[in-house]
Amino acid sequence: xxxxxxxxxxxxxxxxxxxxxxxxxxxxxxxxxxxxxxxxxxxxxxxxxxxxxxxxxxxxxxxxxxxxxxxxxxxxxxxxxxxxxxxxxxxxxxxxxxxxxxxxxxxxxxxxxxxxxxxxxxxxxxxxxxxxxxxxxxxxxxxxxxxxxxxxxxxxxxxxxx
Amino acid sequence: xxxxxxxxxxxxxxxxxxxxxxxxxxxxxxxxxxxxxxxxxxxxxxxxxxxxxxxxxxxxxxxxxxxxxxxxxxxxxxxxxxxxxxxx
Numbered sequence: 001x002x003x004x005x006x007x008x009x010x011x012x013x014x015x016x017x018x019x020x021x022x023x024x025x026x027x028x029x030x031x032x033x034x035x036x037x038x039x040x041x042x043x044x045x046x047x048x049x050x051x052x053x054x055x056x057x058x059x060x061x062x063x064x065x066x067x068x069x070x071x072x073x074x075x076x077x078x079x080x081x082x083x084x085x086x087x088x089x090x091x092x093x094x095x096x097x098x099x100x101x102x103x104x105x106x107x108x109x110x111x112x113x114x115x116x117x118x119x120x121x122x123x124x125x126x127x128x129x130x131x132x133x134x135x136x137x138x139x140x141x142x143x144x145x146x147x148x149x150x151x152x153x154x155x156x157x158x159x160x161x162x
Numbered sequence: 163x164x165x166x167x168x169x170x171x172x173x174x175x176x177x178x179x180x181x182x183x184x185x186x187x188x189x190x191x192x193x194x195x196x197x198x199x200x201x202x203x204x205x206x207x208x209x210x211x212x213x214x215x216x217x218x219x220x221x222x223x224x225x226x227x228x229x230x231x232x233x234x235x236x237x238x239x240x241x242x243x244x245x246x247x248x249x250x
Contacts, residue, residue: 111171113175118174132233134236134237134240135237
């Protein structure tokens, strides 16, 4: 069992996707054909990445099942938590210019929170309750956010095991 | 029932206040649900008496279809399509 982690700040270019009134995927974790295997998401963290809007507002977060990679995104650096472990077989993508495919019916978890709030969800790695990504090419989990007013960046991180 | 609450959601509010919720992941789909500690178990959704897992309200009454079986079907479908594409 190897544990991995990444964040949408694990790439400098292109720039982080700004939050908008429609949901924007900040981070996507997906299976890849070349190294096909299941991934077990056991932690995700979200929070604002810019100064708050002068008008107090909300950020709506959702974790959603996705079936394609978005376009214009970049592969994020995936770090093995134990540096002795091999490179991750999944692929983490972020900073898309066009959204990956994912229906609202595929929402796994959602949260409405203040623009100044942050949230963390965690289960014990290897234990029950992990979110499983099937070993199917480009099947994955996306973490998205939207806001009626906030237009800054959002920071999203996740940890998983393979 | 507490054994079913496998996760923890922590919200740090705008003034630094910390709110924690136990969560469970549905045994029939990957939905994550936050629950009130010591709340009414009926509010959780339900307990599948076949696989003995807590399930979310969307899966109640739909029969026992554990998430692992769904994964296996999805992966088998993918591998079959991939095999056909390689052959043709």
